[in-house]
Amino acid sequence: MPQATPDPESRTRRRGRPAGARAGDAGTRDRILAEARTEFSERGYDKTSIRSIARAAGVDSALVHHYFGTKEQVFAAAIELSIAPVLGAPGALTGDPSQLAERLARFMFGIWESPGTREPLLAILRSAVSNEAAAAVFRDMVTQRLLLPVAGGLDVDRPELRAQLAAAQLIGIAMLRYVIKAEPLASADIDEIVAMVTPALQGYLT
């Protein structure tokens, strides 16, 4: 669920109250995070700053720093919500191994085909492609939360490299279909794409 957020109260308590924060500001962290997502999405990583996020959320920059730390760390918190739907991918590995690749492909297209889950992912992709710091945040998060769990579920030599080649196939299709919008791929039927791509993915994963 992309909209699922961690309990703001528990995080606030764990991290401690900001200096000068009033009681009743428990929702402030969530509001800052929501504005951060919008800023990164609409303006891109380069043009977003702690200051612009603070302004959008109607708080002082120091409060953004307090809750999240550096700009990289705000970005990490913001993209954590956006990639949440993708983190279900390892779940697609369980079941009949001969259908593994098709399950994975359908799972990913289910996410990409819905604008509500696609747009936040495209926003991250844009930031990661245009900025090295954003790329590093994205890389570390995807490696820890997605690649290693998926690779751990594969019974092949070089599971991490093979999982990445399968991911590369799906990322490349997303680039051409949703970003570059190259035809015929941009308007091809999902069932046709899945049928063509499944043997390639199955070759990597089994």
Add this chain to the structure above:
Amino acid sequence: MPQATPDPESRTRRRGRPAGARAGDAGTRDRILAEARTEFSERGYDKTSIRSIARAAGVDSALVHHYFGTKEQVFAAAIELSIAPVLGAPGALTGDPSQLAERLARFMFGIWESPGTREPLLAILRSAVSNEAAAAVFRDMVTQRLLLPVAGGLDVDRPELRAQLAAAQLIGIAMLRYVIKAEPLASADIDEIVAMVTPALQGYLT
């Protein structure tokens, strides 16, 4: 050859002299184009303007408009040089069909592995991902100059879609290896990647 440029004299003559251009300005168009490439590369599509290109080339904005037209058209001319190395891909199709995928993979890695040909391509990719107008220019050029010639050389059903899925695989690898720099793919040996990716490509292309 990325550095190969069309004969500037013949282009200048074909398009006619700019109003007010002095004799001996035959190299001006090339200088503008070189500065345009640098601007698009270093600042990205969004931040580059006809004015900033003109300033970098030490000419009036009207002269940039005269030679190239709109910003989209300057971009098209600038990326034409950058994608020149890739346009040799259809040549990789000729020869033993059982080796077709490996030839194509080695051809593409030959381009990506050399910083001189890789960096201009990454700059285009960044622009295309972050701006719709740049994406459209990139899409049209790649479709006309690369996709259709490659698809025309394939003896399969749905050759264009299959050529795009193969291209998606190679683009996705480039994204993860050279842009996101995700390990183990970022430092894997090219021979190992080629060996793993060849069966997938061969499945699409034959």
